[in-house]
Amino acid sequence: MQEKIIILDFGSQTTQLIGRRVRELDTYCEILPYNKFPEDDQNIKGVILSGSPFSVYDKDAFKADLGRIWGKYPILGICYGAQFMAYSNGGKVEPAGSREYGRAHLSSFSKENKLFRGIKENTQVWMSHGDTITSIPSNFKIIASTDEVKIAAYQVESENIWGVQFHPEVYHTEEGTQLLRNFVVEICGCKQDWSPSSFIETTVAQLREQLKDDKVILALSGGVDSSVAAVLLNKAIGKNLTCIFVDHGMLRKNEFENVMRDYEHLGLNVIGVNAHDKFFGELAGVTEPERKRKIIGKGFIDVFDEEARKIKDVKWLAQGTIYPDCIESLSITGTVIKSHHNVGGLPEKMNLKLCEPLRLLFKDEVRRVGRELGMMEHLITRHPFPGPGLAVRILGDITPEKVSILQNADDIFIRGLREWGLYDKVWQAGVVLLPVQSVGVMGDERTYERAVALRAVTSTDAMTADWAKLPYDFLAKISNEIINKVKGVNRVVYDISSKPPATIEWE
Structure with missing residues (x-):
């Protein structure tokens, strides 16, 4: 049977990212709701507790029965997961003076601790929390700090239980993969046979x-x-x-x-x-x-x-x-x-x-x-494409004429991405037909025709996305080709919105 890591989801936006990182270690994992830990599964090798949008003190905060896993499996609590374990055992969690969000550096950590083995000094980590752990139970020990956060990581003495207030799953944590590898492979003993x-x-x-x-x-x-x-x-x-x-x-x-x-x-x-x-x-x-x-x-x-x-x-x-x-x-x-x-x-x-x-x-x-x-x-390597197709890339009503215009413009854009070696560097790309017309000049004549928007984003999982920094020469060529070859279009713009706050598709 397939050995596995269980990730208990307390509602964090990065829970899926934890799962991806574990899978990248060639280890099978399952993401389950915080209160749905499986009964009598002999294949579980360890448990990770995710972050959460809640404070541990919120009346609606998600609370798990730690007694079902405490001392039975290696545990790694991340952000809220770490706070919840400390709080549930008599520690104190309080609002931070200001929200701790963004890059920080581990100014000190226990290099010999199994969780931090092989991690370089002063490594960068990513913080994202409004609360912070201000005191821990007597049988917990601090194993890492930053300049701003004294209890950045802890271990329960004589137990394979750790908590970290930063997010090892996000890319901004420089050695997050090494930390997760230490937990999944070295501590939990997973064989890395998921392929x-x-x-x-x-x-x-x-x-x-x-x-x-x-x-x-x-x-x-x-x-x-x-x-x-x-x-x-x-x-x-x-x-x-x-x-x-x-x-x-x-x-x-x-x-x-x-x-x-x-x-x-x-x-x-x-x-x-x-x-x-x-x-x-x-x-x-x-x-x-x-x-x-x-x-x-x-x-x-x-x-x-x-x-x-x-x-x-x-x-x-x-x-x-x-x-x-x-x-x-x-x-x-x-x-x-x-x-x-x-x-x-x-x-x-x-x-x-x-x-x-x-x-x-x-x-x-x-x-x-x-x-x-x-x-x-x-x-x-085909880019994701919406089920409704170009219908959600035509703002306004749908007609065969509009679809034809968009198909031709989109074809020029996608072929251009392939010819310039850019297709595989973006997550998703397409053209949007806008419900506006603009004045233009073609030859000696004024035109009043449609505008289209080019959209290209980079992403790893579509949960977040950034606009792709495509070369100006490429955008100029595509714009020129669309206006010259697609009848009914006289203006091309490029969408430079990221997700969030914008979505990848316009509709």
Whole structure:
């Protein structure tokens, strides 16, 4: 059985990042709500307690039963996790004089302590807390300090239990990976045997056992998640898998034909459906973003359902749901940031059992699995693309003419990124058609035509994103080419907003 680290989520925005860092150490981990520690799991090697938006004194603060894990497993508390352990054992946590946020340096730490082995002096760490631990129980000992924070880290004496007030999971903590490695590998004793090849071997065997000779359908989008899920299932059950690729008319230029050709090359059994008329008809005159999304979502389900019913004796619906989808959808705070098209919906309507072979993987792990499966690199590195397609990159109502304009502008931008060697350096890119027109001059004539915005961001997981610093020469060339070649556009702007506060997509 697969050994694992359990990460108890107290609501921190960086909990997923802790999971990613542990997985990067070739160690399997699971992120669970703070109050859902599993019963009698013999494969647990250690526990990490995440940060939280709450203070330990808040009446709504999340409180876990530490008695279930204390002394039974190695524990690492991060930020709120460290404060909660100290507070629960009689220590004192108080509001900091000013919010401690940003870079700090460990001015002193115990180099011989197992948690800090191999870490250089005065290493940079990242703080993000409003409260601070001001005193610790008598059986706790301070093992690290900064100039501003006396109790930056502690260990419970004679126990494999540590707390750190900084965030080792974020990139700004210079040796955070080393600290996590010390905990996961040296302290918890994990063998680091979680790899793409081991995942494929285990998952294919599990799929064969789960599905046997049953027929399975899967909705393809052309994206990396559904594509990898399809190839993995094809490896497990072959001809019993049927994939359905719905073209709602708002894909990128020539994308439907290109993706169908790729899937044929992969040996997948794919049904392609042209549903342009249906979607354009239902979207006519609709301008509100969420309503556009719902119309496209329902329309997709209707088309998929109609095609699926033509296949006899289907018992399973497969989806490319990945781990961040599941974590966000089961958010313990109850706050919905966005709905995920893969989580829920289709099974209720179609009365099928659900199969999600990638639900344990982060996006970067999905790509690693795809490479291990021998998939084409351009499929694996394909940028994320919204399910509603270009409909959420057209501000205002949707018409075939607007889609055509946007497809042509987008094609120039994406091809340019590839030709200049920039495509793989950005997380996501696209063009947005704005609901404004501007005055221009072409030749001797004044024009009054549309404006488009180029959007390109860098990110590791889409939770946060920064605008990509693309070369000026490149932007100038793309702007010139779009204005010269795309009829109806006379102005190009570049979006330099980061997430937060902006989102990656405009709608």
